[in-house]
Amino acid sequence: xxxxxxxxxxxxxxxxxxxxxxxxxxxxxxxxxxxxxxxxxxxxxxxxxxxxxxxxxxxxxxxxxxxxxxxxxxxxxxxxxxxxxxxxxxxxxxxxxxxxxxxxxxxxxxxx
Amino acid sequence: xxxxxxxxxxxxxxxxxxxxxxxxxxxxxxxxxxxxxxxxxxxxxxxxxxxxxxxxxxxxxxxxxxxxxxxxxxxxxxxxxxxxxxxxxxxxxxxxxxxxxxxxxxxxxxxxxxxxxxxxxxxxxxxxxxxxxxxxxxxxxxxxxxxxxxxxxxxxxxxxxxxxxxxxxxxxxxxxxxxxxxxxxxxxxxxxxxxxxxxxxxxxxxxxxxxxxxxxxxxxxxxxxxxxxxxxxxxxxxxxxxxxxxxxxxxxxxxxxxxxxxxxxxxxxxxxxxxxxxxxxxxxxxxxxxxxxxxxxxxxxxxxxxxxxxxxxxxxxxxxxxxxxxxxxxxxxxxxxxxxxxxxxxxxxxxxxxxxxxxxxxxxxxxxxxxxxxxxxxxxxxxxxxxxxx
Numbered sequence: 001x002x003x004x005x006x007x008x009x010x011x012x013x014x015x016x017x018x019x020x021x022x023x024x025x026x027x028x029x030x031x032x033x034x035x036x037x038x039x040x041x042x043x044x045x046x047x048x049x050x051x052x053x054x055x056x057x058x059x060x061x062x063x064x065x066x067x068x069x070x071x072x073x074x075x076x077x078x079x080x081x082x083x084x085x086x087x088x089x090x091x092x093x094x095x096x097x098x099x100x101x102x103x104x105x106x107x108x109x110x111x112x
Numbered sequence: 113x114x115x116x117x118x119x120x121x122x123x124x125x126x127x128x129x130x131x132x133x134x135x136x137x138x139x140x141x142x143x144x145x146x147x148x149x150x151x152x153x154x155x156x157x158x159x160x161x162x163x164x165x166x167x168x169x170x171x172x173x174x175x176x177x178x179x180x181x182x183x184x185x186x187x188x189x190x191x192x193x194x195x196x197x198x199x200x201x202x203x204x205x206x207x208x209x210x211x212x213x214x215x216x217x218x219x220x221x222x223x224x225x226x227x228x229x230x231x232x233x234x235x236x237x238x239x240x241x242x243x244x245x246x247x248x249x250x251x252x253x254x255x256x257x258x259x260x261x262x263x264x265x266x267x268x269x270x271x272x273x274x275x276x277x278x279x280x281x282x283x284x285x286x287x288x289x290x291x292x293x294x295x296x297x298x299x300x301x302x303x304x305x306x307x308x309x310x311x312x313x314x315x316x317x318x319x320x321x322x323x324x325x326x327x328x329x330x331x332x333x334x335x336x337x338x339x340x341x342x343x344x345x346x347x348x349x350x351x352x353x354x355x356x357x358x359x360x361x362x363x364x365x366x367x368x369x370x371x372x373x374x375x376x377x378x379x380x381x382x383x384x385x386x387x388x389x390x391x392x393x394x395x396x397x398x399x400x401x402x403x404x405x406x407x408x409x410x411x412x413x414x415x416x417x418x419x420x421x422x423x424x425x426x427x428x429x430x431x432x433x434x435x436x437x438x439x440x441x442x443x444x445x446x447x448x449x450x451x452x453x454x455x456x457x458x459x460x461x462x463x464x465x466x467x468x469x470x471x472x473x474x475x476x477x478x479x480x481x482x483x484x485x486x487x488x489x490x491x492x493x494x495x496x497x498x499x500x501x502x
Contacts, residue, residue, distance in 0.1 A: 010398070011318060011321070011322060012402060012469070012470040012471075012473035012474050013322050013325040013326065013329075013405075013466075013470055014318075014321050014322060014325050015473065016325070016329075016465060016469060016470060016473075017324075017325035017328055017329065020329075020332075032473065034473055034476070056314065058398070080314075081313065081314040081315070081316075081317030081318045081321070082310065082313070082314050083313075086310065097317070098317040098318055098320065098321040099317060099320040099321040099323070099324040100321065100324075102328075
């Protein structure tokens with residue numbers, strides 16, 4: 001059964017690129033959210049196996065999204081242009097620095 | 113101020129002396145008279161000893177007056193200093209507190225004189241201060257240490273302090289002076305620079321990720337020969353958009369300027385057949401990047417297959433602010449005419465993804481594609497809120 005994945009990314013080109021990679025890896029991209037509100041709505045309404053989460057969405061920290069994902073025990077990968085040590089809320093969540101090889105995403109256990 | 117002075121010698125003989133001298137300040141409210149010169153009026157004994165004493169007294173009074181002037185001058189300097197100048201005894205109790213200290217920390221001098229300096233120290237700076245004072249007790253001067261203090265109202269202030277020992281006339285260390293310079297502005301400037309560098313790093317990495325996506329998508333779309341040209345054209349278009357954003361401090365880009373900037377891969381002759389019309393509204397950064405890339409792809413397609421692929425076709429780009437009732441949208445129409453007969457493309461490549469899905473996501477809008485045989489038409493409608501900078 002295909003994994004259901006949500007992409008939370010405010011840069012459309014990057015989101016579409018990740019979508020292509022995940023689809024090629026056999027995932028089902030159920031949506032792309034470009035801001036915090038859209039992401040929260042989809043997380044609350046959809047059945048999601050994992051999330052690709054941009055650390056900053058339209059100038060706002062994606063921390064509230066991460067908090068909701070932790071509450072719902074949905075695994076997520078943080079994608080960020082900041083150093084991981086600059087964002088405490090990432091905690092022990094897996095993260096990838098931009099620019100990144102989107103193939104890397106497909107290598108995480110919960111993506112397979 | 114000349115005068116006469118009558119003195120008697122040891123034999124009781126009276127001698128008249130003429131004396132000259134003047135008033136001299138001994139402090140703010142004391143005056144003395146100094147005899148500067150004595151001239152004997154009648155031949156008699158030489159009062160050498162007296163003259164010598166008078167000379168010594170004269171010199172001492174001059175020295176005291178000089179010291180008084182110097183002290184007054186120093187007091188004026190301390191009083192008018194923009195830096196807080198505080199002196200403490202060796203137990204850390206304040207012994208003097210200038211006007212700048214009052215302004216900087218909010219305590220009047222009578223509130224702190226005799227009090228321990230520790231009331232100004234944040235809890236995490238107590239040890240640091242003790243260490244600095246200990247060093248001063250051993251005669252060491254500590255220059256420009258960046259630290260923090262607490263004002264009377266409880267707020268913190270960043271200061272740079274220089275701490276020096278105070279010696280008495282016998283060379284003993286009797287206290288410590290502390291000069292505190294308010295470095296709030298410098299700290300704010302450093303913080304601003306740090307945030308700016310962090311943001312630059314974030315944006316440049318984001319941009320690199322965008323470039324990476326363009327490269328990957330372009331590579332998936334074309335053969336190796338066409339890849340370089342298509343990729344470079346797309347990078348130039350992206351770069352032109354960045355230039356416009358930088359010119360406006362990353363705030364707003366005029367739609368007409370944006371459209372023109374995205375067609376640098378067209379020759380001037382071809383550009384004469386491109387007409388940008390309508391309202392000149394301003395787009396925010398993310399809308400400018402998304403719409404800019406879409407316009408670039410539309411121009412590339414027109415050049416390859418559409419109205420700009422022959423010698424007579426034209427393109428009209430009409431930009432409109434639609435304000436009607438509750439509606440507050442932008443509408444951008446790309447309309448081709450006079451080109452070869454239009455055919456629906458057989459495959460969906462990166463260009464199509466950009467003009468349809470990517471731009472829709474960038475501005476939360478709707479795209480309509482019309483492959484009418486007389487001319488291709490692309491239309492984007494998006495809410496002005498979140499797209500336009502008023």
